[in-house]
Amino acid sequence: MKQLVYISTSRSEVPSLTEVESILSASRRNNARDGLTGLLIVGGRRFLQALEGPEAQLSAAYARIKRDPRHFALVELSRKPITKASFPDWAMGYEAGRGDLAELVYQLTSMIDEPSLQAQLRGFAQLHSKAA
Template sequence: MLQLVYVSSVRPGAQDVDPAMILEKSRVNNTRDSITGLLYSDGTRFLQALEGPAEKVQAAYTRIKADPRHRAVVMLSERAIEEREFGDWAMAHKTPGSDEQAFIDRVSALAASASPNVRATFESFAQVRRGA
């Protein structure tokens, strides 16, 4: 099984960047492909971990890189894993005016079973984006 973690930015002027719609479509694709993970979005940036069969995860990442809503897609890690670290698919999304600490706590809880490096990536990203 493969785990891939990437970060990207929303392309300025991109249409259809509704995180709820993205999650809905992702759930359909990911269920079909046996992919799970975590998608963090604050409306301007995405941090995502994908886990599942290597060829399916690679295909999903290729689709994401080709998606015109994304720019500056950067792979942060790619590694073989024995078992899923994120369990069921989940999404953490920060809405303007929401409780910052509650959001950071939610990201920490969702990433709790991930490897220390991957967990630190999600937690630090949420902290850095706190004021964004």
């Protein structure tokens, strides 16, 4: 099993609810089919996504995601083997940068027992909760 974390920038200035909903519905459908789980956080114009699962399915999903015109400038923050999924129950969990993003993400990531992933997600949320 592998885990991938990347950030990207939305093509539209702020992704609309419709856009995010369409991303999420395709993600949940495909990820459930492919045995992938993960979390998508939207902060301002940035996406941060953690995606995990069997290597072949993960690579195929990431190849599709990279080609998606709704975002650009993807930067891989980490890609590594894992023994246990951090988000086993979420075909794609989601949080938007409304309200206190940092607080929400803090709670959402409390079950993660991998310090570097937890720190990455929390750091991103903290940065964007100030900008919002």
